[in-house]
Amino acid sequence: MADLVLQTVVKLLIPFIQMYGIFIIINGHLSPGGGFAGGTILGSSIILYALAFHVEDALAHYSRSRAKMMESAGVVAFALIGLFGIIRGGHFLANNIWGLGETGTLLSGGIILPITLAIGIKVASTMITLFFHLLEEKKL
Amino acid sequence: MTHLPILIITTSLLVAFVLPLLGRHFPRAVEPLIIGIISANIVQVSGLLLYVNANGTFRYALGGWSPPWGIALSIDALGLFMILIIQSVSLGILIFARDDLIHEIENSLKPWYYTLFLLLLTAMTGLSVANDFFNVFVFMEISTITACAIIAIKPHPDCIEASLKYLILSTLGSGLVLFGLALVYMVTGYLSFDFIAESLPNAMNLYPLNIIVSLALLVVGMGIKAALFPLHVWLPDAHSSAVSPSSAILSGVVVKIYAVILIRLLYTVYGLDILAHIPISQILLTMATLAIFMGSLFAMGQTDIKRMLAYSSVAQIGYIFLGIALLSPSGITGGILHIANHAIMKSLLFLAAGAIIYQTGIRKIKDLVGIGYQMPLTMGIFGVGALAMVGIPGFNGFVSKFHLAVGALEAQQPVFVIVILISSLMNAVYYFPILIRAFFGPVNHQMKFDQLPLGMVISLIGFAVATIYLGLLPGGLINLAEAISQFLLSRS
Structure with a gap:
């Protein structure tokens, strides 16, 4: 199924969807949204690509093993950021690694920004992995 | 820290x-x-x-x-x-x-x-x-x-x-x-x-x-x-x-x-x-008693060894809830002890069943005739687990059942002592036939030793040692369980 109109529109849309996803993620500490919402939007862009083009094309862009790797990396990053809080002398997930910055600016909120980033990566990869898993029907 | x-x-x-x-x-x-x-x-x-x-x-x-x-x-x-x-x-x-x-x-x-x-x-x-x-x-x-x-x-x-x-x-x-x-x-x-x-x-x-x-x-x-x-x-x-x-x-x-x-x-x-x-204690006690009897009854009817063990778990969960719902210090101690003891003995039994399936592929209880001659170690360890399940003194199941019985007396509900006694006999009804088949059935095999990888043997022996150790020297565990029951009752 190669529909020129659909494929062209999807090609045009995907950069905006991804930009919006990233915007939602990195503004997680300032506005509604955050890692979960942004990650879902980010993941849906690849799903859209897979639906409009072939799944093989989507896999060529974002392979299964890479999706699984990013999934693990997201959680590992989250846990490591949390553990840094202990190393710096506070409790787990203590917001003491660097300064909090000026309230309302993008680079503020201390560890919240990297944590939402990690969650965003994890959620986006999970969305894609789930989609690929639903596609492959395994015979028992 | x-x-x-x-x-x-x-x-x-x-x-x-x-x-x-x-x-x-x-x-x-x-x-x-x-x-x-x-x-x-x-x-x-x-x-x-x-x-x-x-x-x-x-x-x-x-x-x-x-x-x-x-x-x-x-x-x-x-x-x-x-x-x-x-x-x-x-x-x-x-x-x-x-x-x-x-x-x-x-x-x-x-x-x-x-x-x-x-x-x-x-x-x-x-x-x-x-x-x-x-x-x-x-x-x-x-x-x-x-x-x-x-x-x-x-x-x-x-x-x-x-x-x-x-x-x-x-x-x-x-x-x-x-x-x-x-x-x-x-x-x-x-x-x-x-x-x-x-x-x-x-x-x-x-x-x-x-x-x-x-x-x-x-x-x-x-x-x-x-x-x-x-x-x-x-x-x-x-x-x-x-x-x-x-x-x-x-x-x-x-x-x-x-x-x-x-x-x-x-x-x-x-x-x-x-x-x-609300009569939450009575409701839980009734459900627990039903679980103890019905789990054992269902277990008796099973032909698959792992299914039988699963139904036996239903009965054993009943003991734990019995201990929780008695609302007496020894009852809680018994319930807590049974959480630990049942974790050890049921893991032991499932792993022993897994070892039997690993070596022979047998899952049906009636096919286990003479298996004790092929896998003496595994069946011996299964026997330890079965005796603990029944509550023979010297194995850890006895310790927790004893505390549960004392707890029932403390709560002035001696009927649950009878429940525990009858259900122990029911446990024997479905665990002992396996052992009898395994060791006393007609011998048509040469006596040989289990052919299991080292890791499985170590794990099975570890669980068996824990079962017997906690049956003979349960002091440390009992102290801990009593401390927990005191902590819980002091909070409420």
Whole structure:
């Protein structure tokens, strides 16, 4: 199924969807949204690509093993950021690694920004992995 | 020292997600790493137990935010005791799993199996120390989903069916718990157990219906997840079809963690005063008695050895709830002891059954004739587990049943002593025929020794030694269980 109109529109849309996803993620500490919402939007862009083009094309862009790797990396990053809080002398997930910055600016909120980033990566990869898993029907 | 509880949870979580990455490049490092991390956890939790014994319980606030705004973990004897059981039993199971998994699931799935296993352990560890409804709910979901996944990982239609059934009923249980906690949140405005416990007596005067309904929903929700008798329908399928290490962890530990949460809720959050408003103790006692009898009756009728063990778990869950619901110090001690003892002996029995299936492929009980001559060690160890299940003095099952009986007398309900006695005889009815078939049947085999990999033998012997050790020298465990029961009764 190669529909020129659909494929062209999807090609045009995907950069905006991804930009919006990233915007939602990195503004997680300032506005509604955050890692979960942004990650879902980010993941849906690849799903859209897979639906409009072939799944093989989507896999060529974002392979299964890479999706699984990013999934693990997201959680590992989250846990490591949390553990840094202990190393710096506070409790787990203590917001003491660097300064909090000026309230309302993008680079503020201390560890919240990297944590939402990690969650965003994890959620986006999970969305894609789930989609690929639903596609492959395994015979028992 | 004070950071250890969160370190146990987060390092497990970290390693769980490092395992699949490691599995791609260094598959040989996966098993040593997971066994190493669990051993480290055991050391940490033992240290914490000593610390709590000396300095008393404490709260660990995540991120330094104190409740009711932040999340706090409750580091007390009950939670640490449960973590110690979870981690030590799974250490034994994982040593067994190393060799057993090879012919049960695909090799490429093995790192993922360990990931799921470790996530399940992390979730249960979190549940043991969680001190607010939000974390209880989240960890409960993690443990439900990972428990379903370690059943479904074996590519067999029965496993998929069983795990789907488990998933649906568990989700129903989670839904009921969610309703219950929403009702509590509605009248108290807190999620943290400490604050709820403080404001409940006042709220009870204003909104008694909310609190009683929430209690009912929580008991039924946890009852589904803990497979208390009429709500047990998912358990036999799930526990019998899974790979043996999964069966052992599910039957040995996972169903009990919900009993532990229920203990925490009933005694430290609601307290005995509120429990007195509705006959929750009588309801739980009736359900427990039914579970004890019906589980044993169903077990007698089974032809598949793992299915029989699964139904036996239904009966044993009944003992634990009997102890919880007796509301007497020795009853609680007995229930807590049975959580530990049953975890050890049921894991032992499931792993021994797994070893029989590994070597001979036999699952039917009637085909086990003369198996004692082919696998004397495995069947001997199975015998240890069976004797402990029946409650023969000298094995750990006796210790907990004895405390339960004393607890029934303390609560002035001697009828439950008779229940315990009759059910012990019923246990003998379905465990002893297996041993008789195995050792006293017609001999048509040459006597030979088990052909099992070293890891399986070590794990089986380890569990057998623990069963006998805790039967002969149960002092340390009893002291711990008594400390927990004092802690619970002092809070309510």
